[in-house]
Amino acid sequence: MIFLTDFLRADIVDINQQRVGTVKDLIVRMREPYPIVTAFAIRGGSHLPRTIDWGAVRAGENNELSLNVPTKALREYPRADSETWLSRDILDRQIVDTDGRRVVRVNDLQLQVVNGSLVLIGVDIGTRGLLRRLGLESTGRRMTRVFHRNFPHKIISWDVVDPVRSDQTSVKLRISHRKLGKMHPADIAEIVSQLGSTDRAAIIQGLDAETAAETLEETSDEIQAQILATLDDEQTADILEAMSPDEAADFLGDLPEDRREELIAKMEQEEAEDVTELLTYEDNTAGGLMTTEYVSIPSTLTAEETIAEIRLRAPSAESIYYVYVIDELEHLLGVLSLRDLIVAAPETPITSLMIERVVAVPTDAEPEDVAAVIAKYNLLAIPVVDDEDRIQGIVTIDDAMDTVMPQGMRRRARLL
Amino acid sequence: MTEKRKTDSTSRRPASSLRQKVVSLGERTPSPAAVRKRFSPAPVLRFLAIVGPGIIIANAGNDAGGVFTYSNIGAKYGYSLLWTFIPITISLIVVQEMVGRLGCITGKGLMDLIRERFGVRWTLFVSVVVIIANGGTLLAEFAGVAGALGLLGIPKTLAILSAALLVAIIVMRGNRQLVERVFLALGLAFFSYFVTAFLVPTQWKAVGHSFLVPSLSHPGVAGSAFLIDVIALIGTTITPYMQLYLQSSIVDKGSSRGDLPYVRADIISGAAFSNIVSVFIVITTAATLFPHGLAGIGITSTSAAARALTPLVGIHAQQLFAVGLLGASLLAAAVLPLSTAFVVCEAFGAERSVQRKFSEAPLFFMLFLGLIIITAGVMLLPHISITGVAIGTQTLDGILLPVLLIFIFILANDMSLLGRHRNSLFLNIISFITIAALIALDIVLLMNSL
Numbered sequence: 001m002i003f004l005t006d007f008l009r010a011d012i013v014d015i016n017q018q019r020v021g022t023v024k025d026l027i028v029r030m031r032e033p034y035p036i037v038t039a040f041a042i043r044g045g046s047h048l049p050r051t052i053d054w055g056a057v058r059a060g061e062n063n064e065l066s067l068n069v070p071t072k073a074l075r076e077y078p079r080a081d082s083e084t085w086l087s088r089d090i091l092d093r094q095i096v097d098t099d100g101r102r103v104v105r106v107n108d109l110q111l112q113v114v115n116g117s118l119v120l121i122g123v124d125i126g127t128r129g130l131l132r133r134l135g136l137e138s139t140g141r142r143m144t145r146v147f148h149r150n151f152p153h154k155i156i157s158w159d160v161v162d163p164v165r166s167d168q169t170s171v172k173l174r175i176s177h178r179k180l181g182k183m184h185p186a187d188i189a190e191i192v193s194q195l196g197s198t199d200r201a202a203i204i205q206g207l208d209a210e211t212a213a214e215t216l217e218e219t220s221d222e223i224q225a226q227i228l229a230t231l232d233d234e235q236t237a238d239i240l241e242a243m244s245p246d247e248a249a250d251f252l253g254d255l256p257e258d259r260r261e262e263l264i265a266k267m268e269q270e271e272a273e274d275v276t277e278l279l280t281y282e283d284n285t286a287g288g289l290m291t292t293e294y295v296s297i298p299s300t301l302t303a304e305e306t307i308a309e310i311r312l313r314a315p316s317a318e319s320i321y322y323v324y325v326i327d328e329l330e331h332l333l334g335v336l337s338l339r340d341l342i343v344a345a346p347e348t349p350i351t352s353l354m355i356e357r358v359v360a361v362p363t364d365a366e367p368e369d370v371a372a373v374i375a376k377y378n379l380l381a382i383p384v385v386d387d388e389d390r391i392q393g394i395v396t397i398d399d400a401m402d403t404v405m406p407q408g409m410r411r412r413a414r415l416l
Numbered sequence: 417m418t419e420k421r422k423t424d425s426t427s428r429r430p431a432s433s434l435r436q437k438v439v440s441l442g443e444r445t446p447s448p449a450a451v452r453k454r455f456s457p458a459p460v461l462r463f464l465a466i467v468g469p470g471i472i473i474a475n476a477g478n479d480a481g482g483v484f485t486y487s488n489i490g491a492k493y494g495y496s497l498l499w500t501f502i503p504i505t506i507s508l509i510v511v512q513e514m515v516g517r518l519g520c521i522t523g524k525g526l527m528d529l530i531r532e533r534f535g536v537r538w539t540l541f542v543s544v545v546v547i548i549a550n551g552g553t554l555l556a557e558f559a560g561v562a563g564a565l566g567l568l569g570i571p572k573t574l575a576i577l578s579a580a581l582l583v584a585i586i587v588m589r590g591n592r593q594l595v596e597r598v599f600l601a602l603g604l605a606f607f608s609y610f611v612t613a614f615l616v617p618t619q620w621k622a623v624g625h626s627f628l629v630p631s632l633s634h635p636g637v638a639g640s641a642f643l644i645d646v647i648a649l650i651g652t653t654i655t656p657y658m659q660l661y662l663q664s665s666i667v668d669k670g671s672s673r674g675d676l677p678y679v680r681a682d683i684i685s686g687a688a689f690s691n692i693v694s695v696f697i698v699i700t701t702a703a704t705l706f707p708h709g710l711a712g713i714g715i716t717s718t719s720a721a722a723r724a725l726t727p728l729v730g731i732h733a734q735q736l737f738a739v740g741l742l743g744a745s746l747l748a749a750a751v752l753p754l755s756t757a758f759v760v761c762e763a764f765g766a767e768r769s770v771q772r773k774f775s776e777a778p779l780f781f782m783l784f785l786g787l788i789i790i791t792a793g794v795m796l797l798p799h800i801s802i803t804g805v806a807i808g809t810q811t812l813d814g815i816l817l818p819v820l821l822i823f824i825f826i827l828a829n830d831m832s833l834l835g836r837h838r839n840s841l842f843l844n845i846i847s848f849i850t851i852a853a854l855i856a857l858d859i860v861l862l863m864n865s866l
Contacts, residue, residue: 092532094765105531105765125765133536197523197670226670 001153003124004086004109005132010063012042014071020044023065025087026111027051027077028120033159037111037118039077040065041085049076054118086120090163094195095123096203098179099160101187103194108132110155123161126154164199181211189218192227201230209235213242224251237266245271246291246399249278253288278393286370287363289403290384290393296324299333303353304346310338319381319396325354330390332358332383360385363392367403374400478606478693479748480560480741481553481813484806485652486694487721489645490701492714493634495619498626498698500649505691507850508654509684510843511821514828515659516679519666521837526663527763529827542823543760549656549816550756551787552809557752558795559805560745563718566802567738573796579749580792584785587754588770595750602743605736609696612728618703636712640864644811645714647857651814653694659820661755676837700724715803757783815861818854825851 004026012020021044028035041051053075058068067074084090090106097104107129110122124132128151131140144151162180180188180203188207192200192215204212204227216224216239228236228251240248240263252260252275260279264272274292281287295313297306310320323341325334334354344353360383361370374382374397381394478486489497515526522529527546531539558576565575586595634642662683671679704724705715715721722737729736754770757780761768767777774781794800825847828839839847 092535094528105763107536107765130536130764134540196525196528196667197672199523222670226672229674230672 002111010065012065014067025085027083034119051077053077096162122155124155185214186218188215209238209242213239217247241271244291245274249275286361286365286384290395292393294394296326299325301350303344303348321380332391371400371404480745481556481810482652485648485810486697487701488714490698491705491710494702494706495622495626496631499630504653508687510846512683515663516683519663520671520676526660527759531763539763545819552812554752555791556806556809557745557749559802560741563802564738564741567734576792576795583749599743599747605740609700613696613700615727616703643861647814648810652810656820753784753787821851
């Protein structure tokens with residue numbers, strides 16, 4: 001196995017066996033699935049180029065990198081924005097292991113020769129990598145042999161890691177967070193909360209607005225506020241639009257009035273209206289908990305027309321398992337489940353399908369009571385009505401659960 | 417389908433009553449207006465939200481080691497060393513400002529930055545230094561607990577064992593915020609030094625003189641003993657663990673670039689405030705203990721230190737001192753082992769969380785429990801001097817401090833890390849003088865003791 005540590009500090013000798021200097025770093029070009037080593041940085045006299053093309057390397061073994069050209073012929077390798085220095089930019093940093101869904105630290109990097117070029121294939125995150133860095137790998141091996149244990153490498157493949165990197169240094173690394181973006185938002189949220197504030201922002205910025213919004217919904221209110229504070233207003237507004245209105249309203253509600261209005265003004269009109277409406281409710285009530293994204297239909301429709309209506313509107317609705325039937329003044333007349341709707345004959349009028357005894361809560365109901373009602377009637381969502389039985393929104397079971405589930409239990413859920 | 421609807425309608429009560437029942441659930445909390453304005457925090461509240469780490473940490477700085485060291489300085493040297501608080505406070509502010517700035521701009525902990533900037537070898541070195549220094553500080557806290565409970569008539573073995581158990585339980589299971597507040601409140605008993613200083617015949621002229629005219633006089637004290645006391649004074653005021661903890665808590669709070677002015681204000685007010693408390697401890701003990709036989713000898717027992725509060729509360733001085741000492745010691749003891757284990761594990765990328773099982777985070781639990789068991793074990797040794805341990809460990813902190821300061825200094829000058837927020841020349845001069853002075857003191861001490 002070849003590791004970055006084997007190269008760092010290796011002596012460089014030219015074609016005439018003249019010592020040139022030592023290797024300072026390896027430079028890679030980011031590429032899918034494995035980055036390729038394109039050059040190396042050199043520690044030596046001031047007359048030498050600082051970086052040299054990897055093409056000048058003939059062989060590298062036994063702590064020696066031999067070149068296929070004389071020292072005089074060495075030329076500076078042209079710098080590119082997309083280049084990454086392995087030791088400077090990746091070694092010792094935190095990276096995201098998208099397979100294990102956790103944040104780990106890079107102890108060493110594993111390289112391999114593939115088709116004549118050196119590529120980065122893995123990240124060593126284990127004790128063995130640490131000992132190698134300290135020059136104690138063989139001591140460790142001897143120790144484990146004494147205790148009749150094996151001394152495993154703990155390496156994760158490069159194609160499942162996602163480097164976390166904020167744009168602090170001059171070299172800008174554009175990381176798409178493609179791999180991270182494929183993870184479940186709840187897992188991304190878990191990872192984000194383990195990182196420092198600038199790294200958090202860097203990750204969120206690399207995600208599309210939709211994923212970023214879902215991730216933020218899963219993080220704690222404090223982390224959510226922190227991350228959004230580091231983004232510019234346009235980005236924040238885009239993410240707020242993509243968030244469910246109740247979450248967006250929660251966030252906006254904690255902001256100072258002028259800041260809140262600034263952000264709402266930058267949002268699309270439809271989302272802005274939803275959020276503004278939700279902002280009028282107290283935090284700790286059914287109104288503060290509910291979302292305005294639900295499916296409601298007039299009582300005049302048939303089953304078939306209703307399904308067509310859901311197809312049209314469902315993309316923005318948080319929950320479509322219940323369809324609420326309302327009159328022209330938004331009074332709640334009845335409810336039917338998606339199941340009722342699908343199994344019904346197409347031309348059946350909605351009024352004969354719906355259940356008229358709707359279980360609902362008032363806007364000022366306490367979250368614990370809302371959760372209790374949802375649990376009692378085995379519902380997936382419950383409508384929230386005003387004093388005159390007009391539907392204002394729905395509280396979904398997951399939002400209700402969050403309010404009654406103790407903080408510790410939510411954290412422990414990670415272990416499952 | 418129809419079947420189901422039938423069950424629905426038969427199993428449920430009449431619509432009106434059901435709706436009534438459910439709707440009435442919320443009516444327990446009558447709200448006069450459906451539309452209520454949301455609370456909007458003013459800038460003042462924003463300040464208060466960020467302020468905190470500095471002041472809390474500064475207060476935690478007046479822990480067992482601090483109280484004993486300051487009492488010792490007052491009792492042994494009278495007012496003559498008060499002037500040292502001026503340069504020490506300036507250094508403390510400069511050091512903490514660097515740490516706070518690093519936290520705000522990079523969003524990373526100090527050990528993280530050391531790992532990323534200096535690699536594995538240096539990280540290991542700093543980790544060992546940090547573990548020794550923090551272990552020493554924790555030892556002082558257990559000494560404080562033993563001393564405090566000793567004044568209340570509780571035997572040392574019982575005191576140490578229950579404190580160690582309490583700390584482990586709080587961290588693993590308890591509501592830390594609540595517990596920390598209780599300890600902090602107990603620690604407020606030390607404010608009684610403020611009042612006491614005005615009740616006793618303090619020679620304010622001598623106090624003023626000491627601040628204006630630095631003196632290095634140490635009647636009846638050997639040169640190396642004097643050096644040890646001064647290093648302890650610095651080590652207890654600018655504790656290594658405080659710097660790590662400060663940066664971690666700033667990062668945890670998510671303070672960023674924009675919060676820098678608030679963070680600075682918090683650090684300056686916290687440092688100034690805590691050192692004023694320290695100064696009053698020295699003044700009080702200088703006025704009460706110094707003239708009564710402790711000059712040149714210093715504090716040799718907990719009850720001797722407690723006697724400084726006699727003018728305020730008479731025979732209850734022992735109890736008052738015990739309460740303050742207990743709170744201050746437990747506050748720091750509850751934070752120290754956890755934060756030490758956390759920063760070290762973070763630097764090495766090891767699993768770290770009290771939510772994990774032992775087998776999932778072995779390094780974390782070994783460090784955390786190891787620190788508690790070893791330090792508590794040392795305190796259980798027979799004939800160990802409580803004041804000796806409390807003050808001696810502060811000297812150890814002072815000796816190890818420059819190591820950490822050098823790393824902070826280099827990081828705070830790093831262009832790629834801080835950009836335009838890196839150290840100014842002025843800050844560099846002060847931090848350089850601080851480090852150089854500490855190293856010089858260490859070297860002189862070393863040469864003196866050879």
